Amino acid sequence: MISTKLPKMFYGGDYNPEQWDQATHQEDLRMFKLAGIDIATINVFSWAKNQPDEITYNFGWLDELIDSLYESGVYVCLATSTGAHPAWMATKYPDVLRVDKDGRKRKFGGRHNSCPNSPTYRLYSERIADKLAERYKDHPAVLVWHVSNEYGGDCYCDNCERAFRVWLKEKYQTLDQLNRAWNTAFWGHTFYDWDEIVLPSNLSEEWGDRYTNFQGISLDYSRFNSDSMLNCYKLEYNAIKKHVPESVVTTNLMGFFKQLDYFKWAKYMDIISWDSYPSLTTPPSETAMANDLMRGLKDGMPFMLMEQTPSQQNWQPYNSLKRPGVMRLQSYQTVAHGADTVMFFQLRRSIGACEKYHGAVIEHVGHENTRVFREVAQLGEELQRIGDRLLDSRADAKAAIVFDWDNWWAIEKSSGPTIALNYVQQIHKYYAAFYNRNVQVDMVSVDTDLSAYDLVVAPVLYMVKPGFAEKLEAFVENGGTFLTTFFSGIVNENDLVTVGGYPGELRKMLGIWVEEIDALFPDQKNKVVLKDKFGKLQGSYECGMLCDLLHTEGAEVIAEYGEDFYKGMPAVTRHTFGKGEAYYVATDPEQCFLDELIEKITTDKGIQPNLSAPSGVEVSRRVKDGISYLFVLNHNTEIVSYDLGQLEAEDLISGHQLSGTVSIEGRDVQILEV
Ligand code: GLA
């Protein structure tokens, strides 16, 4: 439980009363009560208000705000305000300003804009976190500490360049080792002095921006940049912990956010929190997958939904309204995947600057007679009724999908074999195959203990980090089923090819050898042809993008290519290894192929769907004290029905007892306690 002071799903969100007068604030408090709102995230962008100059700190307004929220029953998620530096700081200490990838020094403006290696930023961000923690350490309103806001971006300034060299020295010790790791003998890029190393930007190795000339330096820069920002976060984290060791400290993440290695960040976060902004056209499976990734960051620990919009965004090209019921449906979807809070950006809609057209609980009209407010209040009432019943419940998946940030960076900075390869899309295709059948799946890292799983899928495991191949082998030898795909096992953690035949370290376990990789044009297709019926798979299916030309070395051929000069060569294989099996999918087949393949494999392993339900109905499960909670989420606009079979259940939301054939309205939700 995040806090015993508020033993229910926290309900609230970002609140910026510094943009308003007192009367409005009083009116807000009245409406928060009507909506069942019990937490406000405050002080996110108030650094300039808190610190008007180098030596003055004004927290009086914050004292009053926290007190007045608390007195009216609203707890606080207290941000440290370092997501945007004050203008005076930029003028006086230009080192806080970033330099972009084209080498342009920025001026004051925007947010999330501080150089992570700026001595000034580090000094003052740590200091304000320290002052806030000292001041509010005993305030009963504060339940969660929110460091900065949505860390991201990059910087190519001289401070970053110097810090990069220090980071590299720590990592490689000698230039010899660095030259080897980066394969600098290529194009004569050998370094003889650490100071010869410059950041890989559009002025240097990433000239042209589509790919990098040197994967090694570019990969290390991505790692370094993620670490640099993590170090800023850690400074503030430690400053808070110094005063409040028992505090719950987080920063709001962004799902599949490429720049930061969230698995690494998660180690320094007491709880994961994230901001979820699906658009009208985002498939529910993508939102589900992002939530599962956030749950996976801390091995299944419940996380916070820190932000979602009650109605619309402002920053998408076309900012559709969330249709009636969709906000509630998406909120419960997030809870279904592991959230223990439901929070919004924002509680009141601002009148100026770029977020004035961003949805809010309280709209510009200012009163509660709006569709959005009514929907927010209905959900608030439901969450009050549900109370603590779902808190700390866990998903209990038997299948896992491996996700890895270094792999993501390496794949997508690669020159060749195709520009069409998108790592997250590939992950999603396999995720969707589980999701479409309502089979529970965890998103895991290469460091996760795999022993709890029966099936591990690692799409496009291009980079195999030290020890991971052995870990997978042990998993399969002990009876696990493993599946990987084309373009896997190619390089080590430095993006150096493992010679002796692809898929390198995975070759023995997979019982295959890949000789060549064909890249297809977007409208060029091949076929995957089943040798025999395999589950529901039979006949032929379309495939494209990349086709590995492979030979078996003990693996059995399940399907072959149907076209081109490699017609008849294996396209899908299975290898018995120890007590387990390892599958290889050598190309990118159409979704229905993957759906049937995963159905066959999960069925063979005895991994059951949570419930069989009609298309568009998601069923996810959380478990607590031996009780299962099945979240039935109807993403269709129409009423549908499903069969509970032998199950008898109580719907936590309506209180109804359900059995037999159950109907569910379009966009409605049921939480079945079984
Ligand atoms: C040119 C260059 C070679 C090599 C090839 C790759 O011909 O001279 O060094 O880069 O392109 O296609």
Ligand code: GLA
């Ligand atoms: C992010 C930020 C918020 C706000 C919202 C708008 O999540 O953290 O400050 O800008 O986007 O969607």
